[in-house]
Amino acid sequence: xxxxxxxxxxxxxxxxxxxxxxxxxxxxxxxxxxxxxxxxxxxxxxxxxxxxxxxxxxxxxxxxxxxxxxxxxxxxxxxxxxxxxxx
Numbered sequence: 001x002x003x004x005x006x007x008x009x010x011x012x013x014x015x016x017x018x019x020x021x022x023x024x025x026x027x028x029x030x031x032x033x034x035x036x037x038x039x040x041x042x043x044x045x046x047x048x049x050x051x052x053x054x055x056x057x058x059x060x061x062x063x064x065x066x067x068x069x070x071x072x073x074x075x076x077x078x079x080x081x082x083x084x085x086x087x
Contacts, residue, residue, distance in 0.1 A: 002078055002079065010079075013079065014075075014079040017071055017072060017075040017078075017079060018075065018079070020034075020037050020041065020072045020075070021072055021075040021076070023037060024037060024072055024073075034069045034072040034073045035065075035069055037068070037069075037072055038065040038066070038068040038069035038072060039065055041068055042061055042064040042065035042067075042068045043061055043064075045064060045068060046060075046064045046067075047060065047064075
């Protein structure tokens with residue numbers, strides 16, 4: 001799916017997840033592991049297209065958080081190369 005994204009979107013995602021991965025690499029100091037970062041970021045990344053009840057919204061947020069956590073933990077493999085080289 002990543003390869004199907006427009007180039008600008010891919011660059012943005014590489015940089016975003018590069019930063020998140022870098023923060024996660026310092027979780028011993030900042031206590032922001034991939035799970036904690038995902039909980040903070042997920043509600044701002046994807047949401048349901050129409051207003052729903054709180055239960056559906058909660059389930060959707062959990063699913064997005066799992067996706068974001070996976071992307072943070074596997075950013076090098078997903079986005080290719082050494083993610084740290086972006087900086």
